[in-house]
Amino acid sequence: MILMNDFVAEPAELKSDMRSAAARVIDSGWYVLGPEVRAFEERWAEVCNVGHCVGVGNGMDAIELILRALDIGPGDEVITTPVTAFATVLAILRAGAVPVLADIDPASALLSPESVKRCLSARTRAVLLVHLYGQVRRMEEWQALTREAGIHLLEDCAQAHLSSWSGHPAGSFGTAGAYSFYPTKNLGALGDAGAVTTGYADLARKVGMLRNYGQSERYLHPLAGMNSRLDEMQAAFLLARLKWLPAFTEKRRSIAEAFRRRISNPYVRLLDAAEAPEAHAHHLFVVLCDQRKELIAHLERQGIQSLIHYPVAIHNQAPCKAIHKDPLGLSAAEYHVSACLSVPCHPQLADREVDQIIAAINAFSP
Numbered sequence: 001m002i003l004m005n006d007f008v009a010e011p012a013e014l015k016s017d018m019r020s021a022a023a024r025v026i027d028s029g030w031y032v033l034g035p036e037v038r039a040f041e042e043r044w045a046e047v048c049n050v051g052h053c054v055g056v057g058n059g060m061d062a063i064e065l066i067l068r069a070l071d072i073g074p075g076d077e078v079i080t081t082p083v084t085a086f087a088t089v090l091a092i093l094r095a096g097a098v099p100v101l102a103d104i105d106p107a108s109a110l111l112s113p114e115s116v117k118r119c120l121s122a123r124t125r126a127v128l129l130v131h132l133y134g135q136v137r138r139m140e141e142w143q144a145l146t147r148e149a150g151i152h153l154l155e156d157c158a159q160a161h162l163s164s165w166s167g168h169p170a171g172s173f174g175t176a177g178a179y180s181f182y183p184t185k186n187l188g189a190l191g192d193a194g195a196v197t198t199g200y201a202d203l204a205r206k207v208g209m210l211r212n213y214g215q216s217e218r219y220l221h222p223l224a225g226m227n228s229r230l231d232e233m234q235a236a237f238l239l240a241r242l243k244w245l246p247a248f249t250e251k252r253r254s255i256a257e258a259f260r261r262r263i264s265n266p267y268v269r270l271l272d273a274a275e276a277p278e279a280h281a282h283h284l285f286v287v288l289c290d291q292r293k294e295l296i297a298h299l300e301r302q303g304i305q306s307l308i309h310y311p312v313a314i315h316n317q318a319p320c321k322a323i324h325k326d327p328l329g330l331s332a333a334e335y336h337v338s339a340c341l342s343v344p345c346h347p348q349l350a351d352r353e354v355d356q357i358i359a360a361i362n363a364f365s366p
């Protein structure tokens with residue numbers, strides 16, 4: 001079976017790096033918020049070209065912590081997309097704020113600026129942009145839109161490690177960026193992990209307090225925070241895996257390029273290409289097919305796993321039935337979730353497997 005992710009197939013050298021990282025932490029006798037976490041925070045801030053990075057428990061907490069640090073809460077509206085991981089919207093709800101869903105641009109599945117403008121109100125405090133599938137696009141437009149509206153630009157970078165626009169990495173465009181290092185992300189830990197990136201020292205300091213009960217110094221709590229600390233073991237694994245991230249990202253890009261060049265089937269459509277190779281991290285390679293069920297079964301018969309990201313738009317999830325949305329509706333999002341399918345695009349794929357995936361898609365007829 002060609003899998004969506006294949007950690008067992010990772011290079012022996014990477015596995016041995018991870019074993020050394022684990023041994024280093026065990027021998028140190030220090031397990032939560034220590035030197036490994038500080039070293040990873042410094043490295044990730046450099047990679048993202050921002051002044052500050054704060055390691056946290058996971059990607060969802062990273063979003064909630066940013067909102068809480070900015071005092072975005074009850075009564076405040078945050079505009080985001082209905083085509084995302086549930087965590088994006090759940091983090092807004094957990095912060096006590098009001099999510100407002102704008103529609104997507106069907107060609108990229110990213111938020112539509114026109115729809116976001118229709119969602120603006122006197123209560124809007126931020127746009128939470130999701131770099132879906134790894135795409136970072138037209139960031140100067142989002143910076144202008146949020147600047148003119150007098151609101152924060154926030155980035156959900158959970159799928160966009162090493163993706164950049166005009167030389168600037170994801171997580172460096174707005175007030176702050178939220179990263180997830182869940183194992184299946186392009187940079188993944190061996191458990192849960194996340195980070196907040198920001199250029200603002202005061203915001204980083206506040207997130208650093210909020211992740212640890214709101215503590216400023218030992219046993220002193222000026223804020224009512226949460227427990228979302230990053231542990232030493234995960235930070236050490238992330239440092240080991242970070243060395244491989246550039247090569248793994250290049251591999252994803254070359255697989256995606258082969259898919260774009262060679263997939264040709266009237267029943268299968270692709271999203272628009274990235275405007276530059278570095279503007280897409282190819283966390284997921286997504287095709288659109290109106291006969292999706294049949295395509296999934298066809299791929300399965302050919303020994304190829306596939307997954308739907310995401311099968312249900314946020315406004316159709318049970319806890320979000322009454323969610324605020326674009327007055328013109330979310331029809332592009334609804335169509336996208338009915339037709340999208342992710343096919344394997346991970347760095348451990350062999351060339352032969354890439355050929356097999358392309359041949360299987362091209363041979364599909366409903």
Ligand SMILES: *Cc1c(COP(=O)(O)O)cnc(C)c1O
Nearest residue numbers: 058059060085087088158180182
């Ligand atoms: C994975 C993901 C998250 C949540 O990250 P966790 O670490 O699982 O909490 C948020 N947003 C997007 C777009 C994601 O893909």
